[in-house]
Amino acid sequence: MGANVSVPMYRRLIPQRLRLEGATCANCGEVSFPPTPRCRNRCVPAALEPITLSGAATIHAVTFVSPAAAPPEFAYQVEGSAGYHVAIVELDEGPLMTTQLVPSLDGSEPRIGDRVFAETRLLYKDDGIRRYGFKFARELAPGSAPSPVAEQAEK
Amino acid sequence: MPATGVWQTSFLNDRDEDALTLGLAAARRIASAESKSLALASQSLPYTRRVQAGLLVDALGLAHPFVSEHTTSARAGTEAIGVHAWRVAATGEPALVVAGEAGPRSLAQLDFASAGAVALQLATTGTIAQLETIVSASTEAPGLEYQTDGDDVTDIQVAPYGQAIYRDLLAEALRQVTDRTGLAVADFARIVIGGRELKTAERFLTSQGGNKFQWRAADARLGLANLASVGPLAGLVAALDSASEGDRILVTAYGPGSALDAIVFRAGEGVGGDRVMHALSATRELQSNELFTYLENH
Numbered sequence: 001m002g003a004n005v006s007v008p009m010y011r012r013l014i015p016q017r018l019r020l021e022g023a024t025c026a027n028c029g030e031v032s033f034p035p036t037p038r039c040r041n042r043c044v045p046a047a048l049e050p051i052t053l054s055g056a057a058t059i060h061a062v063t064f065v066s067p068a069a070a071p072p073e074f075a076y077q078v079e080g081s082a083g084y085h086v087a088i089v090e091l092d093e094g095p096l097m098t099t100q101l102v103p104s105l106d107g108s109e110p111r112i113g114d115r116v117f118a119e120t121r122l123l124y125k126d127d128g129i130r131r132y133g134f135k136f137a138r139e140l141a142p143g144s145a146p147s148p149v150a151e152q153a154e155k
Numbered sequence: 156m157p158a159t160g161v162w163q164t165s166f167l168n169d170r171d172e173d174a175l176t177l178g179l180a181a182a183r184r185i186a187s188a189e190s191k192s193l194a195l196a197s198q199s200l201p202y203t204r205r206v207q208a209g210l211l212v213d214a215l216g217l218a219h220p221f222v223s224e225h226t227t228s229a230r231a232g233t234e235a236i237g238v239h240a241w242r243v244a245a246t247g248e249p250a251l252v253v254a255g256e257a258g259p260r261s262l263a264q265l266d267f268a269s270a271g272a273v274a275l276q277l278a279t280t281g282t283i284a285q286l287e288t289i290v291s292a293s294t295e296a297p298g299l300e301y302q303t304d305g306d307d308v309t310d311i312q313v314a315p316y317g318q319a320i321y322r323d324l325l326a327e328a329l330r331q332v333t334d335r336t337g338l339a340v341a342d343f344a345r346i347v348i349g350g351r352e353l354k355t356a357e358r359f360l361t362s363q364g365g366n367k368f369q370w371r372a373a374d375a376r377l378g379l380a381n382l383a384s385v386g387p388l389a390g391l392v393a394a395l396d397s398a399s400e401g402d403r404i405l406v407t408a409y410g411p412g413s414a415l416d417a418i419v420f421r422a423g424e425g426v427g428g429d430r431v432m433h434a435l436s437a438t439r440e441l442q443s444n445e446l447f448t449y450l451e452n453h
Contacts, residue, residue, distance in 0.1 A: 076170065119176075120176050120180070122170075130201055
């Protein structure tokens, strides 16, 4: 199966995949992403509410996946390139998530502690069907806001 | 329009981008949940046949807006504005117009384009520019930039024929603009020439009293002809970047086959800001090996 998910599962996860919707506990404020059915602090009764995350994060750990090690779903992406970086990023709201990093414009290597921001990208193609989700990038166009997702979340 | 958004107007940064992701990145900068209609314009959508605006609807969290997709030519962006401007005026409900292009599509010169996206919000309040009039001229012109399934873009490449068609439509559109607004070519602070017939347009506009300072600034830095449906809207954003309140801006867009749109905007408060130039400074060009790999896989 690899990275491929079924169409029904993909559709159920659209709020997470396309809008970074997590969950927050109305009792203690704990944020979870992906959203969990119960509060991580085990608050009772459960009072989880949806929350759109800002998309701003910090690199917590990072590694490089070479073309030889890349899953087949990403073969198209690594063809003709040296591979891609995968990172665990800590979202500003608290949760950790695993993500690909978008190559930086200046070709520099990502480092732990770098600030990153969510962007919607094509993740892979499943029999020609495009699957979209978030990757994280380390810089934005000069003069732009910290994160397009953050701008949208504030509206 | 309350705001504009331009993300990148150059070759693709990565192979995980397409017209939809670029359009979404631009739209996120200005989208609000109040948008009741959405127009998606592109000549390079990922699928040949499928509704694709749904990705933007879900990603932006819009509540079941009226959706239209415009794909047939470089005038797709102005066509989208034309369709939704009437709806906005009639209902008072904001509309979001998103144009995105995914960059080079084939090695045939006719089909080589840059990548980029522009998002505009049309509204009746809180705008930075007023849309004063929209006109259009069209005619059947066989042999100009056509493409059938599975083939590259083709053209009969009789230059005087294509130029004559373009000139006739531009003349008709300008006549309509003058009829409706009383404005002549020389009255516009900026003119955006959308489409590939740049030299033909320049010659004609000059003969009508225009000068190159009206249209050269934006095009020289953006290469609007290679941005397909994004070009006219990117040109509009660039014009608004440098406009003063009260300036008239003429945006033209041409689709071979043929049809030509002309839209007159009047700049209001809040113009300026160098949005387009900021976006341009953050792009990089594809290297040759990346380009060939990209074209092989698309």
